Amino acid sequence: MSSEKDNREFVTALARGLDVIKVFTRERAELTLSEVASSSGLTPATARRFLHTLQSLGYVTSNGRRFLLTARVLDLSAPYLASMNLQEVAQDHLQDVVAATGDSSSVTILDGTEVVYIATVTAKRAARHAAHLGTRYPAFVSSTGRILLAFQDLDTQKAILAESPLKKFTEKTVVDVEALLQIFADARKNDIVSIEDEFDYGVVSVAVPIRSAQGAVIAAINCSTSPSRVKQAEMLKTREPILRDAARKISDALRQYPMLAHSILAERQG
Missing domain, CATH: 3.30.450.40 (GAF domain)
Structure with missing residues (x-):
C-alpha cells in the first residue's frame, strides 16, 4: 500500500479528499474544521478547501460550524x-x-x-x-x-x-x-x-x-x-x-x- 504513494501516477489530492470523507463515522457524524484537519492529518487551510469542494459537489453539508456527510456519498x-x-x-x-x-x-x-x-x-x-x-x-x-x-x-x-x-x-x-x-x-x-x-x-x-x-x-x-x-x-x-x-x-x-x-x-x- 505504501508503494502506491511513491508511484508517480498516484494523485495525492484525490487520496486526501477521500481521507476527509473517511474521518466521518457513526460516532463522529458531525465534525468541526479543526477536528477534520486533525483526524485527516491535513492543515486546517487544506482541510477547508477539501470540505468546501466536497460541499460544492454535494457530498458534504454544514450545520453551523460543523460539517457532515450527505446521502450522496452512497453514490460512491x-x-x-x-x-x-x-x-x-x-x-x-x-x-x-x-x-x-x-x-x-x-x-x-x-x-x-x-x-x-x-x-x-x-x-x-x-x-x-x-x-x-x-x-x-x-x-x-x-x-x-x-x-x-x-x-x-x-x-x-x-x-x-x-x-x-x-x-x-x-x-x-x-x-x-x-x-x-x-x-x-x-x-x-x-x-x-x-x-x-x-x-x-x-x-x-x-x-x-x-x-x-x-x-x-x-x-x-x-x-x-x-x-x-x-x-x-x-x-x-x-x-x-x-x-x-x-x-x-x-x-x-x-x-x-x-x-x-x-x-x-x-x-x-x-
Whole structure:
C-alpha cells in the first residue's frame, strides 16, 4: 500500500479528499474544521478547501460550524455494490441459515485490518451490535475476520496485527499477538472458528470460509446469536454443517459469476 504513494501516477489530492470523507463515522457524524484537519492529518487551510469542494459537489453539508456527510456519498459505493451484487447471490443462502438456526448470518471480506459486511440477514433477536451492509469491525476480534486471517500467510497476519488497534472490547478479548496467531493456526487447521463474549458480551459466533473456484478463500460466512440461547460448543456442532452447506452454495453461485470473485480478490489485494 505504501508503494502506491511513491508511484508517480498516484494523485495525492484525490487520496486526501477521500481521507476527509473517511474521518466521518457513526460516532463522529458531525465534525468541526479543526477536528477534520486533525483526524485527516491535513492543515486546517487544506482541510477547508477539501470540505468546501466536497460541499460544492454535494457530498458534504454544514450545520453551523460543523460539517457532515450527505446521502450522496452512497453514490460512491453504488457502482461497486451493483457490479458485485453479492447480496443478491448470497441472500437466499443467508436466509436459509437464519431460518434453520434463528441466528443472524452475514458474509464479509477482509479489507486491511477490518472485515466489511457485504451481505447480511439479521434475526429478529439481533445483538446490540447488529451489522448492516458496509459495517466494518476489527478483523482480529470477529469470527469472520479470524477465519479470513487464518488463510493469510504468517507475515501478512503479523503485519495486520501490528497495524490493528488490539484493544480489549471485553475482559475476554484476546489481544496477545502470539495467542492470536495460534488461534489463526487452529482455525486454518479446522477450517472453522468460534468466538464468545470477545467483541461484545452476550454474543457467540461461528464462521467458515467461502472459496473461489480455484480454492482461494475470498470471503467468510458466519452466524451469531446469544450464548443464553446456544452454548459455544453446541453452536460449533450444530451450525457447522449448515454454514458449510451455505458456503458451498455461495461458492457454486460465484462460479457462475466469476467477476464477483475477481472483484473481491481485487478489493483484498488493493
